Amino acid sequence: MKSDFFKYQAQTTQFAAGFEVEKAEGSYIYGKDGRKYLDFVAGVSANTLGHSHPKIVEAIKTQAEKYLHVMVYGEYAQEMPVKLCHLLAEATPDPLEVTYLVNSGAEAIDGSLKLAKRYTGREEIVSFKNSYHGNTHGALSVSGNEYHKREFRPLLPMVSFLEFNKEEDLERLTEKTACVILETIQGAAGFLVPENDYLKKLKARCEEVGTLLILDEIQPGFGRTGKLFAFEHYGIVPDILVMGKGMGGGVPVGAFMSSRKIMESLSHSPKLGHITTFGGNPLIAASSYATLKEVLESGLMNEVEEKEKLFRELLVHPKIKNINGRGLMLAVNLGSQEYTLDVAKRCMEKGLVVFWQLYRNEYLRISPPLTLSLDEIREGCGIILEVLNED
Numbered sequence: 254m255k256s257d258f259f260k261y262q263a264q265t266t267q268f269a270a271g272f273e274v275e276k277a278e279g280s281y282i283y284g285k286d287g288r289k290y291l292d293f294v295a296g297v298s299a300n301t302l303g304h305s306h307p308k309i310v311e312a313i314k315t316q317a318e319k320y321l322h323v324m325v326y327g328e329y330a331q332e333m334p335v336k337l338c339h340l341l342a343e344a345t346p347d348p349l350e351v352t353y354l355v356n357s358g359a360e361a362i363d364g365s366l367k368l369a370k371r372y373t374g375r376e377e378i379v380s381f382k383n384s385y386h387g388n389t390h391g392a393l394s395v396s397g398n399e400y401h402k403r404e405f406r407p408l409l410p411m412v413s414f415l416e417f418n419k420e421e422d423l424e425r426l427t428e429k430t431a432c433v434i435l436e437t438i439q440g441a442a443g444f445l446v447p448e449n450d451y452l453k454k455l456k457a458r459c460e461e462v463g464t465l466l467i468l469d470e471i472q473p474g475f476g477r478t479g480k481l482f483a484f485e486h487y488g489i490v491p492d493i494l495v496m497g498k499g500m501g502g503g504v505p506v507g508a509f510m511s512s513r514k515i516m517e518s519l520s521h522s523p524k525l526g527h528i529t530t531f532g533g534n535p536l537i538a539a540s541s542y543a544t545l546k547e548v549l550e551s552g553l554m555n556e557v558e559e560k561e562k563l564f565r566e567l568l569v570h571p572k573i574k575n576i577n578g579r580g581l582m583l584a585v586n587l588g589s590q591e592y593t594l595d596v597a598k599r600c601m602e603k604g605l606v607v608f609w610q611l612y613r614n615e616y617l618r619i620s621p622p623l624t625l626s627l628d629e630i631r632e633g634c635g636i637i638l639e640v641l642n643e644d
């Protein structure tokens with residue numbers, strides 16, 4: 254299988270691991286090599302409830318036996334997407350009420366930008382240096398890393414970039430700015446958290462100049478920081494909330510959410526302001542609804558703080574320079590890209606899956622399932638320390 258993977262499946266780099274998966278369950282991935290691997294990455298913040306959670310599998314099976322795809326997004330009232338949107342409205346603060354379901358995080362970002370331009374009638378977009386919002390042309394245009402963008406220009410015009418956490422830059426939002434888009438916690442940049450009430454100040458500036466605030470919560474949502482969405486820690490509510498990854502519980506999904514008043518503008522002038530065939534697909538919605546219900550009802554979010562604390566207590570070593578992040582999105586600074594990649598490789602050899610941050614390769618990524626147990630944290634951190642002690 255591995256040789257066919259390299260031969261027939263398009264590659265994203267010249268050095269993919271090509272690890273061959275047999276099955277995955279709970280916190281473990283089982284390889285075709287007959288070994289099991291503790292998973293500290295969760296498909297890059299996607300498997301909120303671990304692998305193949307029984308309630309998710311059951312929800313998908315039940316829906317699959319009823320019907321699969323029946324109509325493009327937005328025409329028919331189908332039980333699962335409706336229940337998902339209803340529960341999201343109940344679980345988020347006002348004025349967030351209406352959810353537009355799409356296929357991926359990047360599509361949700363594109364939809365949110367279109368919504369902001371359409372609602373405000375403005376053209377300019379403000380984003381952030383070192384941000385990552387996905388890889389469609391729209392999402393790439395608002396991502397703040399030149400290396401990944403420069404070969405694909407021209408991208409969207411009228412996008413400018415501020416520095417995250419830099420208050421002085423907020424003056425650059427003006428009455429021409431349709432929206433400002435940012436990750437509540439900057440992911441690819443190494444899980445950087447907002448500091449000194451930055452989000453409150455940003456929100457206040459948005460209100461001053463009539464700009465919509467779009468928060469990309471594709472990594473913190475559902476529950477990864479101990480709240481359903483990370484903005485709940487910072488005393489603000491975005492105008493448009495974007496989610497993806499972990500909301501699916503292991504299936505491809507994205508969504509953007511806003512007040513009814515804002516969202517309505519996508520349904521007229523022009524009608525069909527965003528069109529998507531598979532958005533709101535019942536199978537995907539069933540998985541997402543089961544995930545959301547379990548995150549809300551299981552008490553898992555209340556355990557996040559204790560789990561973060563244990564990670565931080567265990568991961569103390571002269572080779573570890575600092576740990577960024579919040580909750581179960583942690584980035585461990587090992588000083589250099591070469592060393593971090595080597596540590597990740599050796600952890601894998603010892604049965605632990607870890608990864609690195611997209612732009613800051615010197616940071617080891619820890620974004621495990623929320624269901625990871627305290628013993629599993631001890632087991633995995635033991636492997637990391639064992640590897641660091643070899644040097």
Ligand SMILES: Cc1ncc(COP(=O)(O)O)c(C=O)c1O
Pocket residue numbers: 357358359360362385386387388436440469471472497498507
């Ligand atoms: C913060 C953030 N925004 C957007 C995306 C894009 O999501 P997707 O890969 O589902 O298109 C990602 C994916 O890594 C992400 O981390």
